[in-house]
Amino acid sequence: MPSRLVTLVDRxxxxxxxxxxxxxxxxxxxxxxxxxxxxxxxxxxxxxxAPPERLAAILREPALESWIAQTKALLSSSxxxxxxxxxxxxxxxxxxxxxxxFAGCEGSPRRGSxxxxxxxxxxxxxxxxQLRPPQARRTPxxxxxxxxxxxxDAAGRLLAEVPxxxxxxxISETVEISEGNWRWERAETIDGVRVFSEPMCVQHPGAxxxxxxxxxxxxxxxxxxxxxxxxxxxxxxTVAPACGLHPSEAASFVAMSQPPTLSELAHELAAGxxxxxxxxxxxxxxxxxxxxxxxxxxxxxxxxxxxxxxxxRAGGAGSMLHHMLDACESGRVGPRNLASVDxxxxxxxxxxxxxxxxxxxxxxxxxxxxxxxxxxxxxWVVSDSLLSLTDLQLDRLRGVLxxxxxxxxxEFGLAxxxxxxxxxxxxMAHLAACLALDARCEQYWLLFAFCSRHLRRLDxxxxxxxxGSRGATLLKRVRLSA
Amino acid sequence: xxxxQEPFARLRSLKRNEGLLPLYAGVIAEAxxxxxxxxxxxxxxxxxxxxxxxxxxxxPDCIFDPIATDSQIDGLRQAPTTRAIxxxxxxxxxxxxxxxxxxxxxxxxxxxxxxxxxxxxxxxIPRDRLLIRPRVDAVRLGAAFGYPDxxxxxxxxxxxxxxxxHPSRAYRSEELADHRTNxxxxxxxxxxxxxxxxxxxxxxxxxxxxxxxxxxxxxxxxYARAIKEAMTGVFLILNEAALFKLxxxxxxxxxxxxxxxxxxxxxxxxHYPSQIPRxxxxxxxxxxxEVADGxxxxxxxxxLSYEVDPRSEWVEDPLLVTFV
Numbered sequence: 093m094p095s096r097l098v099t100l101v102d103r104x105x106x107x108x109x110x111x112x113x114x115x116x117x118x119x120x121x122x123x124x125x126x127x128x129x130x131x132x133x134x135x136x137x138x139x140x141x142a143p144p145e146r147l148a149a150i151l152r153e154p155a156l157e158s159w160i161a162q163t164k165a166l167l168s169s170s171x172x173x174x175x176x177x178x179x180x181x182x183x184x185x186x187x188x189x190x191x192x193x194f195a196g197c198e199g200s201p202r203r204g205s206x207x208x209x210x211x212x213x214x215x216x217x218x219x220x221x222q223l224r225p226p227q228a229r230r231t232p233x234x235x236x237x238x239x240x241x242x243x244x245d246a247a248g249r250l251l252a253e254v255p256x257x258x259x260x261x262x263i264s265e266t267v268e269i270s271e272g273n274w275r276w277e278r279a280e281t282i283d284g285v286r287v288f289s290e291p292m293c294v295q296h297p298g299a300x301x302x303x304x305x306x307x308x309x310x311x312x313x314x315x316x317x318x319x320x321x322x323x324x325x326x327x328x329x330t331v332a333p334a335c336g337l338h339p340s341e342a343a344s345f346v347a348m349s350q351p352p353t354l355s356e357l358a359h360e361l362a363a364g365x366x367x368x369x370x371x372x373x374x375x376x377x378x379x380x381x382x383x384x385x386x387x388x389x390x391x392x393x394x395x396x397x398x399x400x401x402x403x404x405r406a407g408g409a410g411s412m413l414h415h416m417l418d419a420c421e422s423g424r425v426g427p428r429n430l431a432s433v434d435x436x437x438x439x440x441x442x443x444x445x446x447x448x449x450x451x452x453x454x455x456x457x458x459x460x461x462x463x464x465x466x467x468x469x470x471x472w473v474v475s476d477s478l479l480s481l482t483d484l485q486l487d488r489l490r491g492v493l494x495x496x497x498x499x500x501x502x503e504f505g506l507a508x509x510x511x512x513x514x515x516x517x518x519x520m521a522h523l524a525a526c527l528a529l530d531a532r533c534e535q536y537w538l539l540f541a542f543c544s545r546h547l548r549r550l551d552x553x554x555x556x557x558x559x560g561s562r563g564a565t566l567l568k569r570v571r572l573s574a
Numbered sequence: 575x576x577x578x579q580e581p582f583a584r585l586r587s588l589k590r591n592e593g594l595l596p597l598y599a600g601v602i603a604e605a606x607x608x609x610x611x612x613x614x615x616x617x618x619x620x621x622x623x624x625x626x627x628x629x630x631x632x633x634p635d636c637i638f639d640p641i642a643t644d645s646q647i648d649g650l651r652q653a654p655t656t657r658a659i660x661x662x663x664x665x666x667x668x669x670x671x672x673x674x675x676x677x678x679x680x681x682x683x684x685x686x687x688x689x690x691x692x693x694x695x696x697x698x699i700p701r702d703r704l705l706i707r708p709r710v711d712a713v714r715l716g717a718a719f720g721y722p723d724x725x726x727x728x729x730x731x732x733x734x735x736x737x738x739x740h741p742s743r744a745y746r747s748e749e750l751a752d753h754r755t756n757x758x759x760x761x762x763x764x765x766x767x768x769x770x771x772x773x774x775x776x777x778x779x780x781x782x783x784x785x786x787x788x789x790x791x792x793x794x795x796x797y798a799r800a801i802k803e804a805m806t807g808v809f810l811i812l813n814e815a816a817l818f819k820l821x822x823x824x825x826x827x828x829x830x831x832x833x834x835x836x837x838x839x840x841x842x843x844x845h846y847p848s849q850i851p852r853x854x855x856x857x858x859x860x861x862x863x864e865v866a867d868g869x870x871x872x873x874x875x876x877x878l879s880y881e882v883d884p885r886s887e888w889v890e891d892p893l894l895v896t897f898v
Contacts, residue, residue: 468703469703469704469705469706470706471706472706472707472708472709475708475709475710476708476709476710478710479709479710479730511708511710512708512710514714538705539708542694542707542708542711545691545692545694546691546692546714547691548687548691550691553694554636554662554664557660557694557699557705558636558660558661558662558699558700559662559700560700
């Protein structure tokens with residue numbers, strides 16, 4: 093039985109190995125022919141065979157240059173060059189994440205950052221990527237993400253930007269769009285419309301066009317070793333033409349796609365590991381990739397581990413990954429037995445409940461993107477949206493939520509309602525139920541802290557907010573004082 | 575006006591700034607239920623002693639540590655005026671002299687505590703993010719401070735720097751603006767209200783403002799007169815960060831004002847967009863200003879135009895308003 097002790101260094105290395113393998117699998121799944129590409133094979137073998145001590149010191153060794161060369165070869169492979177844009181960008185983001193982690197650089201993703209490229213909106217949420225197709229095939233085309241709605245022409249060039257929340261937009265039929273001649277009828281729009289006199293790409297505030305992209309990119313990588321920065325620059329310079337991007341655009345994308353925290357990455361990788369092209373990877377205690385197994389292996393995970401992985405209740409992603417790796421090492425693997433952990437678990441969507449309550453839902457202000465990152469200011473989309481409902485609507489929604497079959501949606505919805513109506517003790521009870529389902533969700537903890545403050549428990553508030561305390565003992569302190 | 579009478583003189587000395595002074599008179603007279611303020615850590619004991627003289631209760635919240643303007647705090651866009659890291663009161667003795675204590679002040683302890691427990695100020699917290707609370711808490715805080723209900727609802731609707739200029743919305747009306755609803759001067763010593771009213775003739779705001787003026791007059795009649803004078807006149811609004819009083823203003827046309835001097839009355843902060851100081855300089859050099867179709871045109875012999883930037887991070891909505 094392999095040792096259950098996993099040092100931080102080992103875990104980090106294993107995460108890196110998992111990530112790299114996941115990237116290669118991503119390519120394999122997308123471009124089966126890429127697996128035969130010599131560059132891809134060489135990169136994979138190189139990484140898999142590098143001894144641990146070499147990995148740990150790679151930043152200070154010339155071997156990094158060979159990694160750069162391997163990566164560039166990978167990116168310039170014929171299969172990648174011909175890929176659809178979104179797959180290439182996904183690969184770019186994953187590789188960026190990998191290299192930044194490789195460099196030991198941890199950061200926090202900027203949620204809500206978005207760019208429009210070639211007529212498609214690309215949203216960054218916690219390091220993941222979501223693609224939204226056009227809402228309509230008319231001109232102007234309407235794109236929606238987070239709290240913004242943008243209007244573009246069919247080619248994706250920006251016409252206007254409108255806040256979505258609480259507003260609707262009337263698209264004037266008199267708008268004429270032609271090269272270099274943009275007109276927008278102000279009279280047809282409502283408050284908050286910003287009209288752009290020239291076509292432009294939507295950028296994260298603070299990013300600037302042209303050389304400013306490179307500056308933002310370099311600033312984001314400011315903590316990296318020069319050689320790693322060079323690696324990222326090389327990646328950007330190489331992949332940009334393959335994606336049909338201007339290098340400045342690719343640099344901006346990279347700058348915005350800061351890596352998630354290690355715990356988030358562990359969670360993502362643990363989930364992705366299971367479903368990566370139906371293969372499971374085994375590592376020895378030294379962090380070497382020992383073998384990969386087909387999903388048809390007879391080995392099975394225990395039900396307990398499977399449940400922990402499915403619901404993320406193993407005391408954090410690190411512990412969850414620990415279990416997964418331990419299971420891999422001991423040969424107890426059975427991906428078919430695990431519940432799917434995908435991006436939908438990161439969002440609490442109350443729209444179906446609202447529709448059941450007979451409340452018209454026009455947009456996505458009723459979907460709460462859960463934050464698991466202590467470095468991100470969480471949103472209160474659902475709570476803020478409750479302000480737009482009447483007392484009657486609130487009552488109807490409460491009735492529907494009380495019997496709602498999805499436990500996390502039910503408990504969070506009721507907690508938000510209780511908070512909205514000043515029933516803080518009830519809100520805390522529902523939040524405790526939420527935390528039992530997802531102990532890493534920052535919205536749950538912070539709303540719990542705000543409830544504590546309303547109930548004059550500044551001690552709890554300060555522990556959660558100022559000291560970053562998390563854990564079941566905080567909940568017990570509430571019960572003890574009741 | 576050059577000199578404050580007591581208690582304003584001592585308050586100014588202890589706080590190291592002249593902000594919110596009239597509100598203390600309002601709280602003493604119970605024209606307001608409570609207020610919140612920031613007291614430099616070294617001044618806290620004497621501030622508490624002064625409060626006791628006037629039967630005021632002080633309830634501390636947390637410590638504010640100033641942060642650099644280029645700090646990367648996630649969420650700052652949602653609270654553009656916040657520039658502090660929050661720390662619990664138990665760390666008071668380890669605080670620097672540059673830190674301040676966020677306090678609630680009231681004539682009654684239960685009022686101060688009511689405000690304390692319903693309000694989590696947006697400050698930077700560990701892992702470099704902003705502490706943002708659900709917007710419904712603004713309703714509770716407004717009640718705790720004694721703001722008119724209508725103004726609280728208006729705040730919930732329009733206070734969103736990225737999408738609205740709340741002060742422009744408040745005063746864009748056919749009605750004349752009563753000087754007692756003037757919140758544009760709230761960052762100067764010559765103010766009576768700190769909330770943005772729902773409209774230029776909000777009766778609740780007028781009543782509260784009048785009561786605070788009378789409370790100030792009880793201590794310092796000259797100060798009360800100076801407040802009234804400062805709140806009256808013609809103002810130019812772009813947004814909360816860009817507010818100007820146009821002294822000795824005369825309307826040459828409905829949208830064009832000649833003036834002798836332009837004074838910036840909004841808070842001066844380093845992190846505000848750079849076009850605001852540029853506009854301020856332009857106004858100082860000019861002698862007339864015209865607002866039309868999203869354009870602010872200034873002139874002094876030659877015309878200089880400032881075009882509202884539609885891509886500005888904070889919505890700019892130029893408006894000339896006269897307070898009578």
